[in-house]
Amino acid sequence: MSTSLVRKLQAFAAICLLSMVFDTCPRGSGADPVPPKATSWPSFRHDLSQSGVATSSLPDDLELLWEVSIGDQVLATAAIVGDSVYVPCLSGELVCLNRKTGEKLWVYKSVEVVEKNSFAPGFKSAPTVAGESIYLGDEEGMFHAIDRRTGEGRWKFSTGGEIYSAAAVLDGKVMFGSYDNRLYCLNEADGKLAWQYETQGYVHCAPAVAEGVTFIAGCDEHLRVIDIKTGQQRFDFPLQTYLIASPAVIGDMLYVGTYASEVVAVDWKKKDVLWRYSTGSSEQPFHSSAAVTDQLVILGGRDKLVHAIDRATGKKAWTFPTRAKVDSSPAVVGDRVFVGSHDGNLYALGLADGKERWKFNAGKPISAGPAIGEGVLVVGSESRDGKVYCFGKK
Secondary structure, eight states, X not given: OOHHHHHHHHHHHHHHHHXXXXXXXXXXXXXXXXXXXXXXXXXXXXXXXXOOBOOSOOOSSOXXXXXXXXXXXXXXXXXXXXXXXXXXXXXXXXXXXXXXXOOEEEEEESSSOOOTTOOOOOOOSOOEEETTEEEEEOTTSEEEEEETTTOOEEEEEEOSSOOOOOOEEETTEEEEEETTTEEEEEETTTOOEEEEEEOSSOOOSOOEEETTEEEEEOTTSEEEEEETTTOOEEEEEEXXXXXXXXXXXXXXXXXXEOTTSEEEEEETTTTEEEEEEEOSOTTOOOOSOOEEOSSEEEEEOTTSEEEEEETTTOOEEEEEEOSSOOOSXXXXXXXXXXXXXXXXXXXXXXXXXXXXXXXXXXXSOOOSOOEEETTEEEEEOOOTTOEEEEEEOO
16 A cells, blocks of 8 residues: 555544544434324424324333433423434534433534634424425524435525424415514425515414414414415504423414513404313413313413313313422323423423322423423423433333
């Protein structure tokens, strides 16, 4: 072997070693992308209606399967599809983990190169998995479409404001809100703008979808119903307060917590409020998005309580006290509801009575909603190193 060839091989080996150290080597391939199925948790609130109800089973006795650190705080709900778990964090990285082992399969960065004394825009929105792609927005207003298998970017779309909103994907369209006061609809294939609808305030929530329309409720104090094909508003309904939480739409009814410390049930077809549930304190708003079952509407409040409300009457069914605010959006599976709190605990409560059945202490606030899919529960915490926990049966 010639001296020059040896030197070339040595140089190549050195580059590969540095690439491993600085995480700049080509991204590894994840599992072949299987479409989301009934047992998956592909989006922020599980489904287009944003019910927050899992269709996967979960063991009665949960065991910690793995915990990993992904680099920075996790504020958003993970997605679980097949053997892959997708977790965003504030360092501007979306991390794909092996569901069974927690092994890191690939990392996508919001920007490829971070200049000195600057930072990568973080991900505060939950990822949505559809087809062969993952969709989510960052805190500088860029919306990203990412290849599920490789972690490579497919396309980007720039908005004029921060993106907290998770995306809804339907019939080749991707819809999400932005802090530039707009709801966007893009073509899933290439990220081109199909239409946009301008509101009078930030669109923080993830849009719910039902019967050919999408629903947004934001900082302009209006519930708006938008035709998905045309982007035209069907109607708007004044709620007299602004909203952070995302609406859940079940049949003719929409449920959402407000900044006025109320939960509102709206018959969106009759354009009428069925009931209002109040915590009694005007200074404890709802950031948590509701989970809705046949009987209950369940969400966390900044009054440190988890609230369960009777769907028919709007009366309190039960409350559960934690030691800090509850911004985490609950997830229901079977006869249990799981929710995190800023007191550092992940709770499992009995759906019927709100009694504590299980608790895990992460040591740091949990504002992300738990995701339940493919037989496991995954949740991230606000630890500085971005701890992510996976529970199931060993």
